[in-house]
Amino acid sequence: xxxxxxxxxxxxxxxxxxxxxxxxxxxxxxxxxxxxxxxxxxxxxxxxxxxxxxxxxxxxxxxxxxxxxxxxxxxxxxxxxxxxxxxxxxxxxxxxxxxxxxxxxxxxxxxxxxxxxxxxxxxxxxxxxxxxxxxxxxxxxxxxxxxxxxxxxxxxxxxxxxxxxxxxxxxxxxxxxxxxxxxxxxxxxxxxxxxxxxxxxxxxxxxxxxxxxxxxxxxxxxxxxxxxxxxxxxxxxxxxxxxxxxxxxxxxxxxxxxxxxxxxxxxxxxxxxxxxxxxxxxxxxxxxxxxxxxxxxxxxxxxxxxxxxxxxxxxxxxxxxxxxxxxx
Amino acid sequence: xxxxxxxxxxxxxxxxxxxxxxxxxxxxxxxxxxxxxxxxxxxxxxxxxxxxxxxxxxxxxxxxxxxxxxxxxxxxxxxxxxxxxxxxxxxxxxxxxxxxxxxxxxxxxxxxxxxxxxxxxxxxxxxxxxxxxxxxxxxxxxxxxxxxxxxxxxxxxxxxxxxxxxxxxxxxxxxxxxxxxxxxxxxxxxxxxxxxxxxxxxxxxxxxxxxxxxxxxxxxxxxxxxxxxxxxxxxxxxxxxxxxxxxxxxxxxxxxxxxxxxxxxxxxxx
Amino acid sequence: xxxxxxxxxxxxxxxxxxxxxxxxxxxxxxxxxxxxxxxxxxxxxxxxxxxxxxxxxxxxxxxxxxxxxxxxxxxxxxxxxxxxxxxxxxxxxxxxxxxxxxxxxxxxxxxxxxxxxxxxxxxxxxxxxxxxxxxxxxxxxxxxxxxxxxxxxxxxxxxxxxxxxxxxxxxxxxxxxxxxxxxxxxxxxxxxxxxxxxxxxxxxxxxxxxxxxxxxxxxxxxxxxxxxxxxxxxxxxxxxxxxxxxxxxxxxxxxxxxxxxxxxxxxxxxxxxxxxxxxxxxxxxxxxxxxxxxxxxxxxxxxxxxxxxxxxxxx
Numbered sequence: 001x002x003x004x005x006x007x008x009x010x011x012x013x014x015x016x017x018x019x020x021x022x023x024x025x026x027x028x029x030x031x032x033x034x035x036x037x038x039x040x041x042x043x044x045x046x047x048x049x050x051x052x053x054x055x056x057x058x059x060x061x062x063x064x065x066x067x068x069x070x071x072x073x074x075x076x077x078x079x080x081x082x083x084x085x086x087x088x089x090x091x092x093x094x095x096x097x098x099x100x101x102x103x104x105x106x107x108x109x110x111x112x113x114x115x116x117x118x119x120x121x122x123x124x125x126x127x128x129x130x131x132x133x134x135x136x137x138x139x140x141x142x143x144x145x146x147x148x149x150x151x152x153x154x155x156x157x158x159x160x161x162x163x164x165x166x167x168x169x170x171x172x173x174x175x176x177x178x179x180x181x182x183x184x185x186x187x188x189x190x191x192x193x194x195x196x197x198x199x200x201x202x203x204x205x206x207x208x209x210x211x212x213x214x215x216x217x218x219x220x221x222x223x224x225x226x227x228x229x230x231x232x233x234x235x236x237x238x239x240x241x242x243x244x245x246x247x248x249x250x251x252x253x254x255x256x257x258x259x260x261x262x263x264x265x266x267x268x269x270x271x272x273x274x275x276x277x278x279x280x281x282x283x284x285x286x287x288x289x290x291x292x293x294x295x296x297x298x299x300x301x302x303x304x305x306x307x308x309x310x311x312x313x314x315x316x317x318x319x320x321x322x323x324x325x326x327x328x
Numbered sequence: 329x330x331x332x333x334x335x336x337x338x339x340x341x342x343x344x345x346x347x348x349x350x351x352x353x354x355x356x357x358x359x360x361x362x363x364x365x366x367x368x369x370x371x372x373x374x375x376x377x378x379x380x381x382x383x384x385x386x387x388x389x390x391x392x393x394x395x396x397x398x399x400x401x402x403x404x405x406x407x408x409x410x411x412x413x414x415x416x417x418x419x420x421x422x423x424x425x426x427x428x429x430x431x432x433x434x435x436x437x438x439x440x441x442x443x444x445x446x447x448x449x450x451x452x453x454x455x456x457x458x459x460x461x462x463x464x465x466x467x468x469x470x471x472x473x474x475x476x477x478x479x480x481x482x483x484x485x486x487x488x489x490x491x492x493x494x495x496x497x498x499x500x501x502x503x504x505x506x507x508x509x510x511x512x513x514x515x516x517x518x519x520x521x522x523x524x525x526x527x528x529x530x531x532x533x534x535x536x537x538x539x540x541x542x543x544x545x546x547x548x549x550x551x552x553x554x555x556x557x558x559x560x561x562x563x564x565x566x567x568x569x570x571x572x573x574x575x576x577x578x579x580x581x582x583x584x585x586x587x588x589x590x591x592x593x594x595x596x597x598x
Numbered sequence: 599x600x601x602x603x604x605x606x607x608x609x610x611x612x613x614x615x616x617x618x619x620x621x622x623x624x625x626x627x628x629x630x631x632x633x634x635x636x637x638x639x640x641x642x643x644x645x646x647x648x649x650x651x652x653x654x655x656x657x658x659x660x661x662x663x664x665x666x667x668x669x670x671x672x673x674x675x676x677x678x679x680x681x682x683x684x685x686x687x688x689x690x691x692x693x694x695x696x697x698x699x700x701x702x703x704x705x706x707x708x709x710x711x712x713x714x715x716x717x718x719x720x721x722x723x724x725x726x727x728x729x730x731x732x733x734x735x736x737x738x739x740x741x742x743x744x745x746x747x748x749x750x751x752x753x754x755x756x757x758x759x760x761x762x763x764x765x766x767x768x769x770x771x772x773x774x775x776x777x778x779x780x781x782x783x784x785x786x787x788x789x790x791x792x793x794x795x796x797x798x799x800x801x802x803x804x805x806x807x808x809x810x811x812x813x814x815x816x817x818x819x820x821x822x823x824x825x826x827x828x829x830x831x832x833x834x835x836x837x838x839x840x841x842x843x844x845x846x847x848x849x850x851x852x853x854x855x856x857x858x859x860x861x862x863x864x865x866x867x868x869x870x871x872x873x874x875x876x877x878x879x880x881x882x883x884x885x886x887x888x889x890x891x892x893x894x895x896x897x898x899x900x901x902x903x904x905x906x907x908x909x910x911x912x913x
Contacts, residue, residue, distance in 0.1 A: 044778040156864055186642040186805055191849035191860045213779045216808075220851040250780075257779040259812040261835050261850060270790060270812050272783020276748040484695035488756070491655055492710040492763070493683035502709075506700045
């Protein structure tokens with residue numbers, strides 16, 4: 001990729017203050033997304049992916065410590081003045097959440113909610129133009145324009161997800177952050193929404209950061225992906241390569257949760273990782289994955305791991321990949 | 329803890345009344361020598377009222393009736409309300425509907441006329457006041473409790489218990505009741521001060537027991553005899569404070585109890 | 599192992615009344631399960647699979663048809679239901695909701711023991727059940743509360759609570775979908791092991807075809823209250839015959855080589871079941887004209903396919 005990336009994240013840290021000691025949700029993440037590119041972010045509860053998404057748009061609660069750089073076309077989102085931030089939010093960077101009933105205001109018609117976003121963020125569209133734009137957006141996401149009069153509970157899960165996508169596209173952003181957009185949906189509806197996202201990407205040259213725990217979906221939908229664990233990226237590279245041959249033991253464990261139908265290697269052999277994702281307040285020493293790692297060796301609890309190269313445009317934060325000799 | 333301390337102090341005071349103050353001081357005929365409307369600096373710790381009766385004595389003895397009626401009437405109301413609420417919510421259907429119609433009937437009837445009628449039939453006495461207040465107060469908690477039971481019975485753990493073969497009684501007592509208990513407790517703490525003031529209202533109308541003194545009665549006596557105009561604060565401030573502190577105490581205790589009963593809340597203070 | 603099937607469902611219909619219309623959540627289902635077998639009941643939301651699961655364990659009463667356990671039809675009086683509950687248990691989707699937050703783990707597992715008045719020392723039974731569910735040492739879990747343990751452990755507690763009764767049939771409704779992905783394998787492995795060790799028959803209700811491939815011996819696909827295709831896992835998932843099954847498989851992300859058949863819209867709700875073949879409004883065969891070419895288009899519109907696979911094109 002020779003062109004300047006659209007979004008560059010450098011050494012991002014997100015720490016939540018609490019009554020006790022502060023909780024580090026994101027502990028130093030570097031990412032890059034090019035124009036029109038799709039980056040997948042894989043991880044489970046507690047890995048920090050949602051905190052990361054919130055940090056990119058500065059949507060985290062007040063008091064949260066966010067350090068590092070989030071460069072959108074060279075401009076740092078984290079140091080923008082409120083006026084500039086407002087101008088950038090939604091018009092350059094937009095976010096789509098899981099379409100659960102509580103993501104949309106249950107007592108406001110969906111058309112009104114989209115209209116609100118347009119009025120808040122767009123200077124040019126006013127008056128009757130807003131209603132027209134709402135109609136356009138709904139049709140863009142595959143819903144009839146008259147659905148603008150419906151309340152969220154009158155729509156199905158898939159339809160609500162489409163509304164949220166329409167809402168996010170209201171001001172023609174260049175980068176869409178999709179946080180678990182299809183997790184609660186049936187597989188057929190999920191396919192519909194994914195295809196919609198694909199079409200919109202083609203049509204508008206949208207870049208997408210796709211966040212989910214579903215590694216198999218990322219492998220099918222994204223060009224590159226990064227796997228997060230305990231606030232850090234533990235593996236990254238081309239998505240298909242990672243899914244088929246994970247370099248990091250965590251990725252391997254995660255991939256095993258998505259059996260490939262037709263592959264007899266997965267028949268009657270359910271395999272998962274022991275234990276649970278770690279509590280960010282009580283992270284294990286050294287490599288945070290070592291208590292659950294099937295390949296852990298003696299040095300793991302004491303080695304500060306970093307992303308070492310693991311193949312063509314790939315890297316993984318595991319001592320077995322570091323290249324240095326590892327005592328058994 | 330503060331709440332508990334206040335309550336314990338109030339109850340102790342009420343129970344120890346005979347030791348703390350001679351009840352003879354309550355009878356006006358015994359106090360004709362006392363100066364009327366004496367301020368605390370002139371006579372006793374809390375001065376005297378229009379008839380020369382020692383306010384402190386009244387305060388101590390008044391605690392008894394106020395607390396007794398407040399607690400007993402509330403307990404009666406909560407007992408009836410809980411049973412009706414849980415039954416109506418859990419069983420639903422026609423039976424539940426019937427119970428709710430009954431509840432609504434009682435809700436709609438205005439408190440005072442009903443109380444007057446009941447008191448007229450039953451005659452004025454402390455027991456009857458408790459009965460009257462209890463009977464008129466149960467619909468409010470019943471509706472709240474039923475509403476919560478309706479959501480609780482849809483929870484998965486109720487289903488799981490049913491799948492294990494549990495009887496309705498088991499479901500109501502082991503699963504519904506413990507989870508509706510915080511609401512019951514909260515409603516109780518809300519109802520106690522209302523009961524105490526209801527007692528005062530009834531006493532004011534002559535439906536209460538005229539031979540017994542209570543804080544509510546003190547407030548009304550103070551009002552009646554013009555203590556406010558005379559700025560005899562020592563007459564109406566103590567009983568008012570008394571009611572307020574007892575109500576506060578109940579609320580604090582209620583919160584503390586809720587914490588003890590709900591394992592999830594324990595951690596936050598840990 | 600007995601000669602006959604462990605559990606049979608014959609012509610079961612379950613209906614809900616809603617706003618003046620009747621919703622046929624389960625509209626005539628036949629199913630069989632043998633001891634030691636894992637059957638995956640697959641379908642999307644609204645297809646009636648959860649309703650069917652609850653009917654099988656007796657939490658729901660069918661409007662027609664019957665559920666049989668070891669040949670004996672399920673009665674709905676108190677005594678029959680209690681006996682049935684001893685033999686058929688349900689694992690819930692969300693273990694957090696399935697456990698009363700005010701009861702300790704011990705009480706959660708002991709509840710079944712007490713209700714069913716099982717013989718034996720209660721503490722031993724609870725300890726053994728927890729241990730078999732992978733919670734070791736069991737005593738360390740006795741006084742803990744659900745909020746103190748992880749999601750995976752909670753599901754193990756629910757499983758222990760069901761297994762303590764030594765049931766013959768286990769119905770698991772989306773047993774791992776609310777758990778973290780990396781934890782799912784362990785719970786599934788536990789379930790597989792329990793089936794192999796105790797010969798219990800297991801019905802797993804899920805929307806996840808990958809899960810079916812992972813642990814099921816047989817698969818039944820449900821659409822709008824009916825089973826549209828049944829068969830062994832290998833057959834059904836590698837060579838599906840019903841167009842709905844084929845479409846479902848084509849959109850599973852793991853299966854990359856097949857061209858995606860994304861069905862339009864969503865399944866209609868059970869109060870408005872289409873006439874004829876209930877799948878025809880969304881069927882790719884019908885929409886593309888293939889059905890007309892095969893000469894079956896009228897049948898798709900007017901005739902309800904009863905033989906499995908429920909498709910007029912496969913006959």
